[in-house]
Amino acid sequence: MSMFALIPLLPLFASLALVLGGARWREHGHRVGIPAIGLSFALSVWACVEVIQHGPISISLYRLFQSGSLIIDLGMYIDQLTVLLLLLVTGVSGVVHVYSSNYMIGDPRYNRFFAVIALFTFSMLMLVSSTNLLMLFICWEIMGMCSYLLISHWSERPSACRAATKAFLVNAVADVGLGFGIILTFFTFGTLDIQHIVSQTQSMQEQTINVLEWAGLDLHVYSLTIIPICILIGAMGKSAQMPFHVWLPFAMEAPTPVSALIHAATMVNAGPFLLIRLSPLIVLSPFAMTIIAVVGAVTALFAAIVSLTQSDIKKVLAYSTMSHIGFMIMTCGIGAFVAATFHLLAHGCLKAFLFLSTGNTLRTASSHHSHVDTQHGTPSQAPTSLYAGAFILACLPPFIIFSGPYESVWIAQNFVSAKIGFWIIGLTTVFFTAMYLFQGIISIFQHAPVKPDPTNPLSKAAQPQIFSPAHLLGICIGGGFMAMVLLAAWTWFAQFLTPAFSVTTPRAMEAFEETSPGFGPWIILPLFAAIGGWAYALSRYRRSSHPSAKQSKFMQTLYVTFLNKGYFDELYELYIVQPTLRFANWLWRIVDVRGIDAAIHMIATSSLLFARWLWRVIDVQGIDRAVIGIGQHSIGLSRWLWRVVDVRWLDHNMSEMGKRADAAGELLQEVESRTIQHQLLVMVFWLVLATGILYLLI
């Protein structure tokens, strides 16, 4: 079974080969990536068969480290949930690889591009199959780094660089939540192994954490309430949920295939996946569930409305992704994890398809500009498959949500009051989703045909090549999922996934199992909402009036607000980014330069001044003057001595002395020799005594 470890490892090897080979691969970078991903896809299919037949597969890789009781063993756990995501990721990534092998021709960083998308794929594959929360976090971050590299792919553009930095930093802020959640998980469960955590959740329900210990207060909160919220914050970053959504529209600076990869297979899907993976943990806290649902619902509605006002087709799609992921997260929040999984997969396939089609159109119309208003493709290019894809995308989430079992799940989860709110928000979102998708497609393809720009060599040359392989694959996958829906594969799907969720709350599971998925009466509502949105968009297009021309002032303000994406970017720039930078500068100037350094300079200067003062007062004025004084005095003294003693006295007396010496000699002879000996003895005694005292002193 360990060969399934190759599913993520093959893209990694491809990436390594491309990085190490560097320029030696010339324009053949795709020849490394495509077979690797293809093989991964084949292995994923095999793994799927294995899982269906024999249940989950676990593979242990190696021990990352062990520190005290913290043991991190890396491994893969492939269950029903993972295997579906493996299929999605390898499938979409494969299509993106094939597509970009044409799309990126002539790019100066062709091989680098393939290396990074292979690494991107690897990290997503590893993330969905990781057994360990830390391993998941590592992949989570590597994915963030890959998105940084891909968004800044055309790094000559300042906007692309800014977008890349922004994407990474917004994610970094959100990842504080996830990282903290992981540390809390270890603190609570004593392990980071996902299977262990999931199986221990029931026994940890009473565990509390004092969240105000730093302030010396007691405020105990259930660990199982805090951990899901922390994890949600991480998921909000990666999946671009409000208020961490600002990076996603800017990520459109990346080449279009990358957008397909980010929106369909990797990156944004990580958030819902994490919530689904940790569902047994999350369902235990109604509070956390409510928060998750609210965050999802708000994002879904907000993003749907914003995308109505955007005129850039890539931005429309970006906000559409946000809206859909919001819907998935809302679905998770109301306990419908299976539905969220299904939505995730379907959305992945369809969004990849939409992006790649858009990429084609943009490529043919003009180089990389993507304004809806400036797109003048030929009407013949609007394939029916695009409409079909958009339609399914619009109807799919409600289709699942309102089909049967979840109604009872909501009731079981005590969501009766919230239910109405979610229904209204859900239906409104569906309405808007249908509307903006239709509007976007119409405005691209139904414009009056304009002759393709003959100066643009890409418009003719690239179009047919791109169309064939990518579209075929896209249509295959899109069609496959259409068929799945039509054949009520949903029923099978729910049953297939059930083992992966076998440990959710017993109450919810009972309710889930009682009612089998089917076509409940409520399923009509979202269909109506979708068709209504569609029709409204069509009628507005027919009238072809500017949306804000005849409307009230309030509606105009509303329109402008949403046109500017709720001013989130400006607010963040104004209230977070600029103040942080200013504060850093201020802090540096005030504390380091004017504070500590100035204090040290002051100490240095003052000690210098003190030293000078000491030198002046004591050395120069005191000792020196004294010494000079002594010198001068001694000169005077010596002069005086000379004058007085030598000249006046000595000389004068010398002659006298000579005379007296004779007299003295005579006197000495009279002193007894015994007296001299006695005096010598006294001198020796004093010397010994002095030495003794000196010795004792020392």
Place this chain on the structure above:
Amino acid sequence: MAIFADHMISWMVAIPFVGIVLLALVRDQEWIRRITLGTSITEFGLSLILCLNFDFTQQGLQFVERVAWMPTFHIQYAVGVDGISILLVLLTTLLCPLCVLCSWNSITTRVRAFMSLILLVEGAMIVVFTALDLFLFFMLWELTMIPMYFMIILWGGPNRSAAGIKFVLYSLTGSLLLLVGILGLYLEGGHTYDLLVLSQHTYSPTVQFWLFLALFLAFAIKMPMVPFHTWLPDAHSEAPTAGSVILAGILLKMGGYGFLRFCLPMFPDASAMFAPYILWLSVFAIVYGGYMALAQSDLKKLIAYSSVSHMGFVTLGIFVFNSQGIQGAILQMFNHGLTTGALFISVGQLYDRTHSRAIDDYGGLHKPMPRFVTFFFLFSVAAFGLPGTCNFIGEFLVLVGTSSTSFAMVLLSMGGIVLAAAYMLWMLQKVALGEPNTKAAAVLPDLSKRELMTVIPLAILVLWIGLYPSPLMEMMDASVTNLVEHMATISPQMALISSWP
């Protein structure tokens, strides 16, 4: 072979000095460089042999050598390694050859003097990390300062003399306190400088209080912890590349090593008493260092301030007194040596080309220097602890260790990591991406073979430790467990803290 096997560490200490003697005999500059490189690589080889022969399962010191040096004053030459110091010895010997390589062409005047200074620092650092005698430790601790001072003032940037004096004044203040602390230990611990004897001795609380304070300040200045950090940006930015690498990569680790070797085992009660303040100071340093780095427009100063932030993680990990925290701190020291050393080498490569350290003078380097940008990018993301690179493991362990003490600290430190991501990415965006800001930046030559040789080993290690840190963790595991248990047995208060899972 016995003389070799029994005196491994003495050989390692002797070889740099032999190298210096050899340098004195050679006139040709090229040969001077070659001999230095050869010496330092031999040294690295020896430290690898040391690591291979090191018994990971044993808790105590290994390869111990003792010779009486000044018996009248109870001073001896005693060296040995345990799981903590062996990593720092490895780091020292690893970075020195790279220092020689990165100053190969950039140092053209007084080559012999410069190379001798590198070897002198290397020899002194090895003694500092292996010394088991406090007097020996102190002497060599002082000795490391002198070559650094000369490197700064002889080969440094425009403000070198001010930076050099600042460095020396700060270091001397620290050394003075260290001397006081060591003399205090000598008097209180039974008139010996022997580290092992001193760490078995139990000190009264008052003595612990004062000696801890003296040693703590000494190490905090070296580290540097926040109020004592302003020498670092100046010294780093004015020093030549090799000087910065040695300073950031090795010298700063003396502080952390001091905490682990002296403060924790000898003064457990005082450590526990001061720990809350030190922890908050560390958290403050992490966030503050991040803010400082965000405000810089000079590449080297930015990296220097990021060091302040990273060293905050080290003190944070050490003073939570559990094995995750301490292991994380040691790993963080090692990793910081690698990544910051690598970043300084990268900036040095830019400086060699343009003689500018200002961020605004670059831009769009990905075009003329794709190889350089690849490595620079890797080291930058490693510096802010991107998972999969080495710093992440250290920081994560420290945070896990800290979570047993305070969640608020964990959250604030994570805020520091976000700041780190912000300043590093902001710097990358300005230096590597976009369009070149100056004409000179558009035509810079890419890395030469020698320069590649300098960064490739570091890049491999950064990724290797990030993805497979087990070998390093196993090396220190026994010693750290020993340290944590030792503290737990001495102080009941400590037992309470470190008993957490």
